[in-house]
Amino acid sequence: MKLKRITANVYEIPLGTVNAFLIEDEELTLIDTGTPGSAVKILHAIRSIGRDPGDLRHILLTHSHPDHAGGAAELKAQTNAKIYMHEAEADHVRNGFVPKPDVPVFTGFINKMMYNLFIKNASGDIAAATVDELIDDGDWLHIAGGIHTIHVPGHSAGQLAFFLPGQKNVLFAADTAANIMGLGYAIFYEDFQLAKHSLEKLATFDFDIACFGHGGTIRHSAAARFRNKFMKHAQKISRQTQYIVLDEESVIRIKEPEERI
Ligand SMILES: [Zn+2]
Numbered sequence: 718m719k720l721k722r723i724t725a726n727v728y729e730i731p732l733g734t735v736n737a738f739l740i741e742d743e744e745l746t747l748i749d750t751g752t753p754g755s756a757v758k759i760l761h762a763i764r765s766i767g768r769d770p771g772d773l774r775h776i777l778l779t780h781s782h783p784d785h786a787g788g789a790a791e792l793k794a795q796t797n798a799k800i801y802m803h804e805a806e807a808d809h810v811r812n813g814f815v816p817k818p819d820v821p822v823f824t825g826f827i828n829k830m831m832y833n834l835f836i837k838n839a840s841g842d843i844a845a846a847t848v849d850e851l852i853d854d855g856d857w858l859h860i861a862g863g864i865h866t867i868h869v870p871g872h873s874a875g876q877l878a879f880f881l882p883g884q885k886n887v888l889f890a891a892d893t894a895a896n897i898m899g900l901g902y903a904i905f906y907e908d909f910q911l912a913k914h915s916l917e918k919l920a921t922f923d924f925d926i927a928c929f930g931h932g933g934t935i936r937h938s939a940a941a942r943f944r945n946k947f948m949k950h951a952q953k954i955s956r957q958t959q960y961i962v963l964d965e966e967s968v969i970r971i972k973e974p975e976e977r978i
């Protein structure tokens with residue numbers, strides 16, 4: 718396991734198929750905790766930057782899936798850090814069981830194959846943990862220098878992304894998208910319409926760097942990449958469709974490029 722430095726105080730902790738992230742100031746803040754059994758690797762990562770596991774004070778969970786919340790209980794037991802997450806999935810962590818969606822939505826054949834191979838029959842069991850703080854869209858967390866919470870449902874109902882302003886603004890995009898073979902959709906969604914709306918919402922933020930649960934970090938111009946990929950309305954506007962407004966009720970389209978009228 719090789720820790721990757723993303724900014725002066727943000728580190729990516731690769732944990733096999735999934736990433737966790739560590740933010741360093743006087744205290745340590747961890748975003749996600751890997752699959753069950755990942756705690757030992759995360760504690761090792763903390764020691765490798767010369768910090769003590771006891772410095773870990775805050776664990777932010779982007780969502781309850783076992784590859785993100787699987788190590789939370791053990792890390793809390795070892796460090797007494799507080800666990801923060803959205804209410805919609807808090808019971809999964811409290812009860813130690815994460816259900817799978819009844820009808821998952823896939824955006825491509827490869828994603829469906831990956832789901833069937835690695836997720837469909839995987840256990841939903843995780844060690845149960847106390848959730849200390851319920852957080853929601855628009856919350857400003859006074860930790861790690863200030864973190865803005867963004868509710869981004871679609872992959873799962875209580876998924877949160879985190880925006881960390883700094884010399885470079887960093888977005889922790891969770892599983893809203895993935896960056897495995899380029900920026901693209903996550904392996905599956907519970908509700909794809911909601912997911913697309915969440916991606917458009919993220920694309921309105923101004924971030925230089927985007928970190929993902931799955932795949933590599935985008936280190937430059939990440940918001941522009943999100944806008945190009947996920948913000949369909951922006952693309953339409955850039956094609957300069959023209960409208961003529963006759964009165965408040967009636968709008969007539971007079972010209973659209975690539976189309977004869
Ligand atoms: Zn997930």
Ligand SMILES: [Zn+2]
Pocket residue numbers: 735782784785892930931
């Ligand atoms: Zn995941």
